[in-house]
Amino acid sequence: MHRRNFIRILGGGCVALTTLPMAACSSSFPDEAVAAWAGPSASASLAEWALAWALLSPSAHNMQPWLVDLKEPDTITLYVDRERLLPATDPWFRQIMVSQGCFIEALLIALRERGMETQLELFPSGAFPARTLSDQSVARIRWRRGGSVSSDPLFAQLQRRHTAKDAYDTTRPVSPEGLQQLLSVSWPESVAVGGSVDRERVAVLRRLCMEAAEVEIRTPATVLESQRLTRIGPDEILQHRDGVSLNNPAVRAIAALGLFDRSQVPPPDSVAFKSTRQHYADACLSAMGFAWLSTEPGRVGEVEAGRAWLRLQLQAMTLGLQLHPLSQALQEFPEMDAPYRAMHQNLLGEASAQRVVQMLGRVGYGSTPSATPRRELRAIIRA
Numbered sequence: 018m019h020r021r022n023f024i025r026i027l028g029g030g031c032v033a034l035t036t037l038p039m040a041a042c043s044s045s046f047p048d049e050a051v052a053a054w055a056g057p058s059a060s061a062s063l064a065e066w067a068l069a070w071a072l073l074s075p076s077a078h079n080m081q082p083w084l085v086d087l088k089e090p091d092t093i094t095l096y097v098d099r100e101r102l103l104p105a106t107d108p109w110f111r112q113i114m115v116s117q118g119c120f121i122e123a124l125l126i127a128l129r130e131r132g133m134e135t136q137l138e139l140f141p142s143g144a145f146p147a148r149t150l151s152d153q154s155v156a157r158i159r160w161r162r163g164g165s166v167s168s169d170p171l172f173a174q175l176q177r178r179h180t181a182k183d184a185y186d187t188t189r190p191v192s193p194e195g196l197q198q199l200l201s202v203s204w205p206e207s208v209a210v211g212g213s214v215d216r217e218r219v220a221v222l223r224r225l226c227m228e229a230a231e232v233e234i235r236t237p238a239t240v241l242e243s244q245r246l247t248r249i250g251p252d253e254i255l256q257h258r259d260g261v262s263l264n265n266p267a268v269r270a271i272a273a274l275g276l277f278d279r280s281q282v283p284p285p286d287s288v289a290f291k292s293t294r295q296h297y298a299d300a301c302l303s304a305m306g307f308a309w310l311s312t313e314p315g316r317v318g319e320v321e322a323g324r325a326w327l328r329l330q331l332q333a334m335t336l337g338l339q340l341h342p343l344s345q346a347l348q349e350f351p352e353m354d355a356p357y358r359a360m361h362q363n364l365l366g367e368a369s370a371q372r373v374v375q376m377l378g379r380v381g382y383g384s385t386p387s388a389t390p391r392r393e394l395r396a397i398i399r400a
């Protein structure tokens with residue numbers, strides 16, 4: 018007799034998974050959605066070649082909020098794609114700006130790999146005011162062939178970098194030396210870095226991260242935003258190639274039966290709520306260390322922190338470590354106020370009133386994650 022797996026769904030009903038047609042289901046993403054990870058095409062111009070690497074950058078919710086203009090020769094001008102924001106979880110667009118920094122740093126690393134001397138000008142028309150965006154550019158990156166430009170050893174990691182979101186191996190501590198090696202990578206001067214593998218401090222930070230996650234998954238606006246950006250199954254993944262992509266057979270089956278209504282907040286006794294909570298608990302409570310970046314408040318600091326974050330994640334790859342952002346406690350929507358203040362106080366102490374923690378990530382050893390979808394390169398190039 019078949020062992021039946023019952024899944025309890027949003028409204029409280031049950032589905033027997035053996036009744037569902039899942040024989041041909043695979044959890045891996047459709048090839049086309051992850052084609053960008055094969056690297057630039059052989060016929061790419063230098064700008065397209067560098068952009069193809071930058072497209073592999075991390076971004077909040079995998080929104081890929083980048084738009085580039087290639088009209089000026091030997092120049093890439095970067096804009097925020099204002100269609101690709103996260104108004105509930107990121108109401109001041111801070112994470113969107115950090116994501117710009119990740120992209121810029123990857124571009125610079127790629128251009129140097131081709132022997133180019135680069136010049137980065139941030140906010141050529143002036144930095145956007147705090148908490149607002151503008152149609153002006155975020156950055157202009159120019160290049161020319163340099164005499165003695167050395168390539169960046171982190172280039173080799175661009176194609177290998179992925180964000181590991183599953184539980185880490187809690188039997189495998191991160192040594193203080195390992196943390197130091199991680200933090201020894203170079204980055205913009207305006208960014209201060211911190212980190213800890215101290216057991217007691219890590220225990221406190223794990224709890225703070227979990228408390229913040231609880232707030233996020235109990236706040237209707239942030240839950241609905243995440244659900245709106247959840248892509249289930251090959252068709253949706255291929256259509257969007259962004260957001261949170263889920264392709265495992267059980268979730269696909271539930272969605273196919275119309276039993277996961279992404280326009281509704283799942284009640285706390287539903288499978289959807291419990292499995293999201295479990296996912297956060299697995300991640301937060303298996304952190305074996307933490308690393309964080311802070312800057313002065315403002316758009317320049319946010320972008321510079323993004324540049325530093327990319328370098329840190331690439332360095333983690335070099336060391337065989339995983340580095341996974343846990344951004345919940347850093348988010349600025351009103352319900353997050355108490356965890357936000359507690360996290361800033363813990364990480365920055367007295368400086369917490371004058372500085373902003375731009376990124377916080379857990380460190381540890383875990384399984385190798387798979388590549389996440391990316392849109393086509395032409396989707397980010399302005400006509």
Ligand SMILES: Cc1cc2nc3c(=O)[nH]c(=O)nc-3n(C[C@H](O)[C@H](O)[C@H](O)COP(=O)(O)O)c2cc1C
Pocket residue numbers: 073074075076077078079112113115116119178179180181182260341342343344345388389
């Ligand atoms: C500013 C920023 C904030 C992020 N915050 C989170 C987070 O809180 N939780 C998480 O799982 N991933 C977070 N990420 C990682 C993204 O989800 C990830 O980069 C994206 O899904 C693409 O996947 P990849 O990094 O494996 O290419 C963040 C990334 C950035 C740049």
